Amino acid sequence: xxxxxxxNDIRRSRLASLATALFVAVSALLVSLAGALGAELSAALELxxxxxxxxHLLQMHSGPIDLPRLESFAxxxxxxxxxxxxxxxxxEGFSFEFGDRTLAGSVQDNxxxxxxxxxxxxxxxxxxxxxxxxxxxxxxxxxxxxxxxxAGDRVRIxxxxxxxxxxxxxxxxxxxxSSSKRFLVSEADYAALRDRGSVEYLxxxxxxxxxxxxxxxxxxxxxxxxSNGPRVGYPLFRMMNALSDGLLIVVLLFVGLLVTFVALLxxxxxxxxxxxxxxxxxxxxxxxxxxxxxxxxxxxxKYAVLAVPGVLSGWALSxxxxxxxxxxxxxxxxxxxxxxxxxxxxxxxxxMVGLLVLGYVRGVLGRFxxxxxxxxxxxxxxxxxxxxPGRLRLAAGLPLGANAALGFLDVLARIPLYGTMLAVLVAxxxxxxxxxxxxxxxxxxxxxxxxxxxxxxxxADVQAVGDIPGRASEIAAALAADPETLKSVVxxxxxxxxxxxxxxxxxxxxxxxxxxxFPVAYSEGRAPGAPDEIALSVLSAQDxxxxxxxxxxxxxxxxxxxxxxxGLYSDVTNGGKTAKAxxxxxxxxxxxxxxxxSLRDPSRSREKAEAYASAxxxxxxxxxxxxxxxxxxxxxxxxxxxxxxxxxxxLVLAALITLLFVRMLVARDRVSIAALRALGxxxxxxxxxxxARSALVAGIGVLAGSLLANTxxxxxxxxxxxxxxxxxxxxxADPLSAYILIPLAVALAALAATAAGAAGAGRIDVTQTIRE
Amino acid sequence: MNTILSGERVVKxxxxxxxxxxxxxxxxxxxxxxxxxxxxxxxxxxxxxxxYALSGMDRVDGGRILFEGRDLSGxxxxxxxxxxxxxxxxVFQQPTLLGNLDLLDNIILPAVLFGDxxxxxxxxxxxxxxxxxxxxxxxxxTAVLLxxxxxxxxxxxxxxxxxxxxxxxxxxELGPSGGQSPEERTRRVSExxxxxxx
Numbered sequence: 008x009x010x011x012x013x014x015n016d017i018r019r020s021r022l023a024s025l026a027t028a029l030f031v032a033v034s035a036l037l038v039s040l041a042g043a044l045g046a047e048l049s050a051a052l053e054l055x056x057x058x059x060x061x062x063h064l065l066q067m068h069s070g071p072i073d074l075p076r077l078e079s080f081a082x083x084x085x086x087x088x089x090x091x092x093x094x095x096x097x098x099e100g101f102s103f104e105f106g107d108r109t110l111a112g113s114v115q116d117n118x119x120x121x122x123x124x125x126x127x128x129x130x131x132x133x134x135x136x137x138x139x140x141x142x143x144x145x146x147x148x149x150x151x152x153x154x155x156x157x158a159g160d161r162v163r164i165x166x167x168x169x170x171x172x173x174x175x176x177x178x179x180x181x182x183x184x185s186s187s188k189r190f191l192v193s194e195a196d197y198a199a200l201r202d203r204g205s206v207e208y209l210x211x212x213x214x215x216x217x218x219x220x221x222x223x224x225x226x227x228x229x230x231x232x233x234s235n236g237p238r239v240g241y242p243l244f245r246m247m248n249a250l251s252d253g254l255l256i257v258v259l260l261f262v263g264l265l266v267t268f269v270a271l272l273x274x275x276x277x278x279x280x281x282x283x284x285x286x287x288x289x290x291x292x293x294x295x296x297x298x299x300x301x302x303x304x305x306x307x308x309k310y311a312v313l314a315v316p317g318v319l320s321g322w323a324l325s326x327x328x329x330x331x332x333x334x335x336x337x338x339x340x341x342x343x344x345x346x347x348x349x350x351x352x353x354x355x356x357x358x359m360v361g362l363l364v365l366g367y368v369r370g371v372l373g374r375f376x377x378x379x380x381x382x383x384x385x386x387x388x389x390x391x392x393x394x395x396p397g398r399l400r401l402a403a404g405l406p407l408g409a410n411a412a413l414g415f416l417d418v419l420a421r422i423p424l425y426g427t428m429l430a431v432l433v434a435x436x437x438x439x440x441x442x443x444x445x446x447x448x449x450x451x452x453x454x455x456x457x458x459x460x461x462x463x464x465x466x467a468d469v470q471a472v473g474d475i476p477g478r479a480s481e482i483a484a485a486l487a488a489d490p491e492t493l494k495s496v497v498x499x500x501x502x503x504x505x506x507x508x509x510x511x512x513x514x515x516x517x518x519x520x521x522x523x524x525f526p527v528a529y530s531e532g533r534a535p536g537a538p539d540e541i542a543l544s545v546l547s548a549q550d551x552x553x554x555x556x557x558x559x560x561x562x563x564x565x566x567x568x569x570x571x572x573x574g575l576y577s578d579v580t581n582g583g584k585t586a587k588a589x590x591x592x593x594x595x596x597x598x599x600x601x602x603x604x605s606l607r608d609p610s611r612s613r614e615k616a617e618a619y620a621s622a623x624x625x626x627x628x629x630x631x632x633x634x635x636x637x638x639x640x641x642x643x644x645x646x647x648x649x650x651x652x653x654x655x656x657x658l659v660l661a662a663l664i665t666l667l668f669v670r671m672l673v674a675r676d677r678v679s680i681a682a683l684r685a686l687g688x689x690x691x692x693x694x695x696x697x698x699a700r701s702a703l704v705a706g707i708g709v710l711a712g713s714l715l716a717n718t719x720x721x722x723x724x725x726x727x728x729x730x731x732x733x734x735x736x737x738x739x740a741d742p743l744s745a746y747i748l749i750p751l752a753v754a755l756a757a758l759a760a761t762a763a764g765a766a767g768a769g770r771i772d773v774t775q776t777i778r779e
Numbered sequence: 780m781n782t783i784l785s786g787e788r789v790v791k792x793x794x795x796x797x798x799x800x801x802x803x804x805x806x807x808x809x810x811x812x813x814x815x816x817x818x819x820x821x822x823x824x825x826x827x828x829x830x831y832a833l834s835g836m837d838r839v840d841g842g843r844i845l846f847e848g849r850d851l852s853g854x855x856x857x858x859x860x861x862x863x864x865x866x867x868x869x870v871f872q873q874p875t876l877l878g879n880l881d882l883l884d885n886i887i888l889p890a891v892l893f894g895d896x897x898x899x900x901x902x903x904x905x906x907x908x909x910x911x912x913x914x915x916x917x918x919x920x921t922a923v924l925l926x927x928x929x930x931x932x933x934x935x936x937x938x939x940x941x942x943x944x945x946x947x948x949x950x951x952e953l954g955p956s957g958g959q960s961p962e963e964r965t966r967r968v969s970e971x972x973x974x975x976x977x
Contacts, residue, residue, distance in 0.1 A: 296867065
């Protein structure tokens with residue numbers, strides 16, 4: 008009997024049934040993809056870092072090192088399993104010649120390295136430890152992805168010839184977020200070129216128990232060992248590697264869950280309409296003694312019949328989409344060996360969607376308990392009574408016309424009924440606008456403020472050369488004399504011992520200079536202005552236990568000073584642990600210098616960057632746009648793809664749900680429609696009335712959705728970004744697309760679907776309907 | 780004959796606050812095994828409400844309903860559903876037959892059969908057919924309790940209860956159907972209706 012009932016019901020409501028199955032399939036597809044990709048990412052990352060034997064702690068250092076002291080430290084630490092010091096030979100970008108191109112325009116610190124002895128291995132694309140012979144070069148996979156190099160290419164580095172033997176995955180520096188890239192050469196080649204570049208040391212530790220990272224790091228800092236460079240731990244390596252693909256997975260899951268939410272709304276509406284239609288029958292079933300669970304089972308069975316193929320087809324489809332989405336992951340991290348786990352997790356995700364749908368249906372059907380059999384038999388479904396009696400006088404002439412007025416009034420009289428459509432349009436706008444806002448934000452020049460960099464046009468980094476301050480002053484003087492320069496500033500970084508709230512000492516890299524010229528975004532407080540003020544990055548503040556207003560003790564030229572914490576800012580580079588101050592630095596060695604400038608014509612920033620780069624070859628000069636594009640390029644592209652997918656999904660959702668809703672509304676309103684037609688309203692009038700209803704609901708829906716996207720959406724997106732050290736995050740939305748174009752597109756999709764759905768009003772038999 | 784179904788000082792109210800009123804106002808009724816009883820009364824007298832209360836479909840606000848000696852107020856909804864499924868049947872006025880069951884499946888063969896204006900939406904030929912079936916069911920031992928406003932339908936019963944303002948105003952004993960002609964029985968019911976102003 009159930010089978011017959013289900014078959015008949017599906018036949019009678021084909022569109023609703025198809026829409027339900029489709030939504031379940033799409034939800035299952037997206038959630039399944041997120042689950043499978045998550046499994047692949049996790050497995051690939053673990054395998055890469057295991058095979059590469061990534062160091063648990065890396066301290067980069069420029070300048071002389073005391074190797075015996077370092078070895079002694081490592082030997083004396085019981086948690087240390089392995090210790091080594093590798094060299095990274097910094098080479099200027101223009102010294103890498105790939106045919107007629109160089110890496111002069113690259114914002115990466117490109118350098119040469121030999122293979123690690125005990126750990127920190129650079130792996131070829133087969134996952135093996137790469138062993139270049141003399142004259143052979145292994146290029147970071149980053150440069151394969153952007154098309155710079157191919158296997159077999161001839162490359163000249165510092166005038167020496169190499170052949171590209173392959174590409175390497177670097178578990179430390181794979182990601183574009185890592186500002187350095189290691190080219191692997193043989194020991195002989197390295198020795199030949201060592202004196203032609205500047206050496207930076209990679210002081211690396213492997214631990215017996217990764218959980219002891221914190222204590223090793225604290226001991227290293229307390230010992231006052233070499234620390235003239237970033238210090239990065241294993242968790243940050245993992246996070247940087249996972250970011251681009253991780254964000255894509257988060258977006259897939261986010262959209263999948265939103266589609267599930269919309270599917271549930273759609274199901275709710277169809278189910279409530281069906282219950283209303285079947286009210287007397289439900290009363291009769293209760294009267295003859297069917298239990299609520301029996302009656303509910305019939306309806307639940309129908310949705311199980313729709314959900315199961317939806318879940319399975321969504322899961323099956325995910326296999327087709329998986330490979331293109333995995334391409335980036337496989338290139339940078341290799342195979343994860345999650346070939347069994349990924350489909351299983353994908354299926355688990357899809358099943359979760361199915362169970363959620365069935366659980367929700369079961370919940371909605373709980374209202375059967377409240378249905379009085381007696382009232383259902385006598386009166387049928389309770390009708391919503393309009394609260395305000397009609398005061399509309401059509402003869403009076405109305406602004407916008409009678410059709411629009413009737414349409415608006417209907418919405419106001421039956422607000423709960425239109426609630427579902429409203430919720431769907433809010434959700435659709437949300438789905439469309441949030442990823443778009445995220446894309447415009449990360450692609451905007453102002454995003455640099457989350458990198459701890461002020462919004463300038465040009466940036467020149469000077470490091471790993473002798474007399475950094477002098478070199479930086481040269482560039483600053485040239486910029487100051489340049490009529491195209493609007494303003495410029497020099498910031499120099501030095502390391503100072505500081506004391507945290509718990510009294511422990513550590514070393515803090517502080518950028519000194521006038522921070523008011525190109526301020527970064529401060530999540531709290533402001534830039535330091537007075538000599539006794541300091542601003543901390545969010546992660547530094549967390550490490551030191553400091554908040555705005557607290558006093559931080561810092562030793563400058565051997566004297567301890569109390570510095571007031573003036574502000575906290577975001578910084579996702581350099582491990583996220585930096586500070587800014589305005590006092591003069593004393594005698595501490597300069598670690599690096601940055602010269603920032605803004606131009607009268609910012610559109611010339613790329614051109615000016617190239618000119619200054621060739622005039623000052625010891626500095627890395629780039630336009631900020633170029634810097635952000637290179638650092639965040641893959642991430643930006645991933646988010647752009649996700650935003651386009653989301654927009655498509657949102658428009659389809661809005662159109663499909665509206666079509667479904669309007670068709671159901673027409674069926675429900677057939678008596679009213681017959682009466683209106685009897686009164687003389689034409690089919691086109693009826694369509695205009697439905698369009699007016701949709702216009703009102705869509706107008707409110709897309710407005711609310713856009714507002715929600717810019718508030719709640721901003722908060723939601725800020726959560727994962729805060730993990731990287733961005734304390735507060737705000738969308739840099741493009742007002743035209745976020746507030747006008749996208750909401751308009753969603754509203755137009757809804758209106759087009761309304762016109763299509765309302766066309767059925769003209770097919771109602773007037774006399775038959777009235778007689779009924 | 781034993782009493783199979785009874786209502787003792789049954790009260791059922793509808794409405795809230797100042798608008799609350801007793802549709803059944805302490806009505807007491809007994810239905811014996813195999814009996815055929817009709818309930819008549821003006822609109823709003825509580826006929827259908829009494830029917831649904833006696834069948835356990837509506838919970839009462841006062842008094843009690845006993846079916847085969849069991850107090851229905853102490854049963855959970857699922858137990859009442861089980862009871863209705865196993866021991867009661869319904870004939871509805873609206874075409875609410877379940878499309879996948881045939882006619883007999885819909886009314887089955889219980890201890891009591893309830894009908895609320897079962898012929899209200901039918902033409903006279905179909906109405907006669909339904910009533911003949913109900914009479915057959917009753918002859919086979921099932922008690923039948925019908926709400927009707929039609930004297931000819933009520934006349935099929937052995938006893939007619941006239942309700943007014945939630946209470947039984949009068950009982951009319953018609954006796955077994957073989958004793959008098961249908962026309963005579965109908966005339967007696969109509970006369971009672973006139974006297975009561977229905």
